[in-house]
Amino acid sequence: MTAVIEPTGEVRESQELGARLQHTLHRHPAIGPASVLVASVVAFSIANPRFLNATNLSLLIQQVAVLATLAIGQTMIILTAGIDLSVGAAAILAQMVMAQTAANNGVPGPLALLFGIAVGALTGFLNGWLVTRIKLPPFIVTLGTLSIYTALGLRYSGGASVYASAMPGILIWTGNYVNIGPYQLTTGVILMLALYVVISFALTRTAWGRHVYSTGDDPEAARLSGIKTTRVLLSVYLAAGVIYGLAAWILIGRVGVASTNNLTNANLDSITAVVIGGTSLFGGRGAVLGTLFGALIVQVFQSGISLAGVQSLYQVLAEGILVIVAVALDQWIRKVRR
Amino acid sequence: MSPEPGAASVENARQGGHVTQGAPTLEARGLVKTFGHVVGLAGVSLKLYPGEVLAIIGDNGAGKSTLIKCLSGALTPDEGEMLLDGAKVEFKSPVDARRAGIETVYQTLAVAPALDIASNLYLGREVRDSGPLGRFFRKLDTRGMRAKAKDELKDLGIGTIQDITQKVETLSGGQRQAVAVARAAAFGSKVVILDEPTAALGVRESGQVLALIKRLRGRGLPVILISHNMPHVFEVADRIHIQRLGRCAGVITPRSHTMEEAVAIMTGATTLDEAAEAPGDGKSAAGRDGGDRTRT
Numbered sequence: 041m042t043a044v045i046e047p048t049g050e051v052r053e054s055q056e057l058g059a060r061l062q063h064t065l066h067r068h069p070a071i072g073p074a075s076v077l078v079a080s081v082v083a084f085s086i087a088n089p090r091f092l093n094a095t096n097l098s099l100l101i102q103q104v105a106v107l108a109t110l111a112i113g114q115t116m117i118i119l120t121a122g123i124d125l126s127v128g129a130a131a132i133l134a135q136m137v138m139a140q141t142a143a144n145n146g147v148p149g150p151l152a153l154l155f156g157i158a159v160g161a162l163t164g165f166l167n168g169w170l171v172t173r174i175k176l177p178p179f180i181v182t183l184g185t186l187s188i189y190t191a192l193g194l195r196y197s198g199g200a201s202v203y204a205s206a207m208p209g210i211l212i213w214t215g216n217y218v219n220i221g222p223y224q225l226t227t228g229v230i231l232m233l234a235l236y237v238v239i240s241f242a243l244t245r246t247a248w249g250r251h252v253y254s255t256g257d258d259p260e261a262a263r264l265s266g267i268k269t270t271r272v273l274l275s276v277y278l279a280a281g282v283i284y285g286l287a288a289w290i291l292i293g294r295v296g297v298a299s300t301n302n303l304t305n306a307n308l309d310s311i312t313a314v315v316i317g318g319t320s321l322f323g324g325r326g327a328v329l330g331t332l333f334g335a336l337i338v339q340v341f342q343s344g345i346s347l348a349g350v351q352s353l354y355q356v357l358a359e360g361i362l363v364i365v366a367v368a369l370d371q372w373i374r375k376v377r378r
Numbered sequence: 379m380s381p382e383p384g385a386a387s388v389e390n391a392r393q394g395g396h397v398t399q400g401a402p403t404l405e406a407r408g409l410v411k412t413f414g415h416v417v418g419l420a421g422v423s424l425k426l427y428p429g430e431v432l433a434i435i436g437d438n439g440a441g442k443s444t445l446i447k448c449l450s451g452a453l454t455p456d457e458g459e460m461l462l463d464g465a466k467v468e469f470k471s472p473v474d475a476r477r478a479g480i481e482t483v484y485q486t487l488a489v490a491p492a493l494d495i496a497s498n499l500y501l502g503r504e505v506r507d508s509g510p511l512g513r514f515f516r517k518l519d520t521r522g523m524r525a526k527a528k529d530e531l532k533d534l535g536i537g538t539i540q541d542i543t544q545k546v547e548t549l550s551g552g553q554r555q556a557v558a559v560a561r562a563a564a565f566g567s568k569v570v571i572l573d574e575p576t577a578a579l580g581v582r583e584s585g586q587v588l589a590l591i592k593r594l595r596g597r598g599l600p601v602i603l604i605s606h607n608m609p610h611v612f613e614v615a616d617r618i619h620i621q622r623l624g625r626c627a628g629v630i631t632p633r634s635h636t637m638e639e640a641v642a643i644m645t646g647a648t649t650l651d652e653a654a655e656a657p658g659d660g661k662s663a664a665g666r667d668g669g670d671r672t673r674t
Contacts, residue, residue, distance in 0.1 A: 063548070066545065066548070067543075067545065241515065241517075245515075245517045245518055245520070246515070246516045246517060246518060247504035247506070247516065247518060248516070250493065250497055250501065250504060250518075251502075253490065253492060253493060254490035254492075254493060254501055257490045257491060257492040257493065258488075258489075258490055258491065260486065260488070261486065261487070261488040261489055261490055262490065262501070262502075264472060264482075264484055264486075264488035265488055265490075265501040265502035266472070266473045266476060266502035266503070267501070267502050324490065324491075324492040325492045
């Protein structure tokens with residue numbers, strides 16, 4: 041650098057440290073949420089050593105499986121500078137179709153499962169179609185489909201719940217336990233983790249992933265670079281829909297009942313997980329792995345605060361603060377200039 | 379490629395003068411483009427010869443951007459034809475033009491700020507891994523692309539960028555421009571079009587970009603440069619195509635005319651006599667330029 045007024049040694053050093061930190065976080069967006077996760081685990085285990093019990097940790101990861109899966113789809117959509125408010129409604133609709141066709145219409149289990157996933161895909165496709173063809177903002181589209189999918193779910197099920205006892209084995213398969221050492225996981229948890237691996241690979245190691253990032257970052261630039269942005273967007277919404285269908289499957293295994301009362305907070309919770317996980321709401325920045333950390337952070341706070349004997353309202357409070365801190369951090373990181 | 383700019387430009391001038399007598403790489407004949415009642419282009423022709431820098435200047439609304447949009451495939455002309463290496467071409471989208479070997483660096487740069495330099499260089503034409511992971515899971519050859527991107531930047535003398543994995547948004551304006559130009563140079567097998575590449579840059583960075591343009595010419599790659607900045611145009615251009623009111627008001631060279639004259643023709647204060655003889659056709663002017671250049 042030439043002709044730049046150099047700050048004095050001490051100031052420069054601290055500035056450089058800040059810049060380097062900013063730079064590292066910029067490059068590896070999952071580092072922030074990972075360190076928050078580690079710090080909160082340490083803090084809660086000091087507050088109550090029982091927090092680190094194998095039983096508690098196993099329960100924690102079982103509880104987070106559904107939200108963490110839904111948040112994968114949410115992450116992909118937010119990476120394209122979109123947002124999905126219909127997450128929960130779409131998953132519930134898929135869940136009701138899975139459970140009802142199997143339990144009441146005598147559809148074989150595997151086929152019912154496929155129906156449910158197809159319905160999930162359809163909800164995603166409709167969102168994507170409205171966003172790319174009718175060119176409506178994702179916020180408005182999914183606000184609308186949130187109500188539509190909720191209504192369809194209620195209409196289809198007639199408000200009735202389907203219990204695990206009435207369902208074929210394959211639908212509750214995701215609730216089966218898998219023991220790893222002292223830890224008790226479920227096949228649903230394994231499925232969730234596998235989805236993270238697959239989507240993470242697709243987003244970071246394939247051309248499609250780069251197109252997703254660049255479409256979210258600057259759609260005009262992506263288009264001029266020869267990327268078919270509408271096709272990329274449509275594929276993202278469709279993939280998210282499939283993931284919601286799979287989340288519905290994990291949900292049935294987890295709670296043992298298909299009901300329209302499930303997942304009431306899923307929409308906002310999934311956005312919270314994504315944002316705490318370091319993905320920028322402005323699109324183009326973030327990592328799906330960060331979302332896993334984000335979902336785990338929310339769950340760790342929930343479990344840790346109740347184990348520490350603190351009122352649960354503080355968990356809500358902490359979540360709110362985390363969201364704001366995460367977005368503020370994102371703004372700061374995005375200011376990186378050399 | 380010699381890194382010394384002085385030696386390079388002498389070499390280029392000689393080379394440019396040499397090849398201008400050959401067949402044009404890109405030729406446009408009588409391009410017409412109207413937008414409702416507004417006439418963007420009223421029959422414009424131009425010729426671009428191998429290894430030359432052709433500047434296009436003109437006032438706002440003169441049809442500069444319409445012209446380059448037609449050449450780069452962003453717009454389809456209503457009338458007229460375009461020839462690339464003597465063969466007729468029709469572009470329905472920028473992708474068509476790129477596939478044919480015409481790379482355009484837009485004023486907005488069309489880079490993805492959140493992606494790193496290597497990813498940006500290969501954006502939209504990623505290279506897949508040759509192994510089974512690439513074949514079955516579409517894994518990209520990230521390492522290979524990085525290595526090639528690094529070579530390309532080094533080749534163009536963009537030494538200020540050391541880290542190819544740096545995100546583009548952490549670069550300065552000039553460096554970003556360099557990345558965009560490097561991308562065009564890496565894939566533009568026939569023609570590179572640069573739209574106002576120095577408009578947003580400071581003096582030092584502009585100098586770097588102009589040096590980059592000279593290096594492209596040194597490779598024998600013809601460059602079309604759209605610019606408002608007369609000193610920059612006169613520094614690098616071999617010939618200057620002046621657009622006025624949707625027509626070509628003439629083709630001059632930095633040696634045949636002064637900046638003041640160029641501006642006068644551009645604004646309509648004076649006219650170019652030759653242009654009256656062959657309206658919208660750069661042929662006579664081009665022939666004259668060849669002579670001009672051999673004189674220097």
